Amino acid sequence: MKKTVLVSGGAGFIGSHVTVELIEAGYDVIVADNMSNCDRTCFEGVKKITGREDLPFHLVDFCDAAAAEKLFSENKIDAVIHFAAFKAVGESVDKPLMYYRNNLDSFMNVIEAAQKNGCTNILFSSSATVYGEPDVVPVTEQTPRKDATSPYGNTKKMCEDILQDCVKASGGSLKGILLRYFNPIGAHPSALIGELPRGIPNNLVPFITQTAIGKRECLSIFGNDYPTEDGTCKRDYIDIVDLARAHVCAVARMLDGKMEQGCEIYNIGTGRPVSVLELVNAFEKVNGLKLNYRFAPRRPGDVVAIWADPSLANEKLGWKATRSVEDTLKSAWEWEKHIAGR
Numbered sequence: 001m002k003k004t005v006l007v008s009g010g011a012g013f014i015g016s017h018v019t020v021e022l023i024e025a026g027y028d029v030i031v032a033d034n035m036s037n038c039d040r041t042c043f044e045g046v047k048k049i050t051g052r053e054d055l056p057f058h059l060v061d062f063c064d065a066a067a068a069e070k071l072f073s074e075n076k077i078d079a080v081i082h083f084a085a086f087k088a089v090g091e092s093v094d095k096p097l098m099y100y101r102n103n104l105d106s107f108m109n110v111i112e113a114a115q116k117n118g119c120t121n122i123l124f125s126s127s128a129t130v131y132g133e134p135d136v137v138p139v140t141e142q143t144p145r146k147d148a149t150s151p152y153g154n155t156k157k158m159c160e161d162i163l164q165d166c167v168k169a170s171g172g173s174l175k176g177i178l179l180r181y182f183n184p185i186g187a188h189p190s191a192l193i194g195e196l197p198r199g200i201p202n203n204l205v206p207f208i209t210q211t212a213i214g215k216r217e218c219l220s221i222f223g224n225d226y227p228t229e230d231g232t233c234k235r236d237y238i239d240i241v242d243l244a245r246a247h248v249c250a251v252a253r254m255l256d257g258k259m260e261q262g263c264e265i266y267n268i269g270t271g272r273p274v275s276v277l278e279l280v281n282a283f284e285k286v287n288g289l290k291l292n293y294r295f296a297p298r299r300p301g302d303v304v305a306i307w308a309d310p311s312l313a314n315e316k317l318g319w320k321a322t323r324s325v326e327d328t329l330k331s332a333w334e335w336e337k338h339i340a341g342r
């Protein structure tokens with residue numbers, strides 16, 4: 001009997017890639033999204049890649065508890081992966097209440113509706129942001145969490161705590177997995193789905209590809225006086241398809257009854273630090289072009305260097321990042337060209 005996974009926020013960047021991988025792994029998927037931060041491009045792309053023209057889609061705002069309840073009561077859902085959330089760090093500083101209201105309410109409604117309707121497997125998309133500026137790198141899951149530097153980061157921490165508390169209170173019936181993502185980049189090799197930032201991109205790779213295609217004049221590299229080899233910040237950039245596959249492994253672990261704890265936490269990264277300058281150079285080299293960039297002042301709130309120790313995920317989930325940063329940057333460029341040509 002096929003298992004059904006609900007993907008909340010499934011029309012977005014990460015959700016759409018996860019939907020593809022779940023379908024390809026043999027799961028039935030229900031996509032739900034309120035479309036507040038995306039259009040139908042990625043959902044249509046998912047249908048094309050998987051050949052699933054009948055892929056179920058529900059226009060749902062999970063902040064609406066009754067709508068969440070309706071979705072769970074009318075469908076047999078074995079596991080839910082919760083992505084539906086706001087994600088712009090800067091915006092969250094200006095509009096904290098909007099972030100707390102949306103990101104917390106929607107997740108609590110999902111947990112409540114899931115539990116009430118017998119769905120006992122919940123996977124939450126968390127972030128390496130919970131580690132703040134770590135004292136030691138790479139970070140393991142045991143690395144202490146630090147105070148969040150933005151309301152966005154705080155919602156990730158709070159949602160982690162909410163799920164852990166609910167799992168504890170359930171007396172063993174509810175299972176939770178927290179996946180802490182490092183920096184997801186790139187696009188599906190088909191170039192039919194990818195990142196579609198609204199307005200000026202906050203994140204590095206969409207800014208790079210938009211500069212390369214001429215949508216932006218110049219990339220600002222925020223800070224070249226950090227205490228790193230080349231003075232720019234270091235991150236763990238993980239290919240979006242690799243990241244998506246980690247969800248399939250995590251869902252399988254839950255649904256196959258393999259979990260060793262009520263709530264498990266995994267770092268989803270490559271273990272490979274790459275500086276901003278290294279990433280820019282790799283992008284130029286692999287795509288054979290020159291990028292217009294300049295050094296600019298540091299961006300407030302940026303951590304100097306963070307990358308994952310992914311060995312727990314490697315061992316327990318049987319998952320490993322496989323794509324090179326070069327291949328991933330090629331896919332990001334193919335996607336930018338695809339959307340420019342629409």
Ligand code: UFG
Binds near residue numbers: 183
């Ligand atoms: N950067 C630039 N120029 C840009 C954009 C980014 O130099 O135009 C630099 C940043 O300063 C940083 C690096 O590129 O050093 C990566 O920046 P991103 O914004 O792409 O990613 P972050 O590591 O800042 O953000 C990630 C996730 C967020 C999460 C955050 C918390 O994308 O969702 O970590 O630290 F909230």
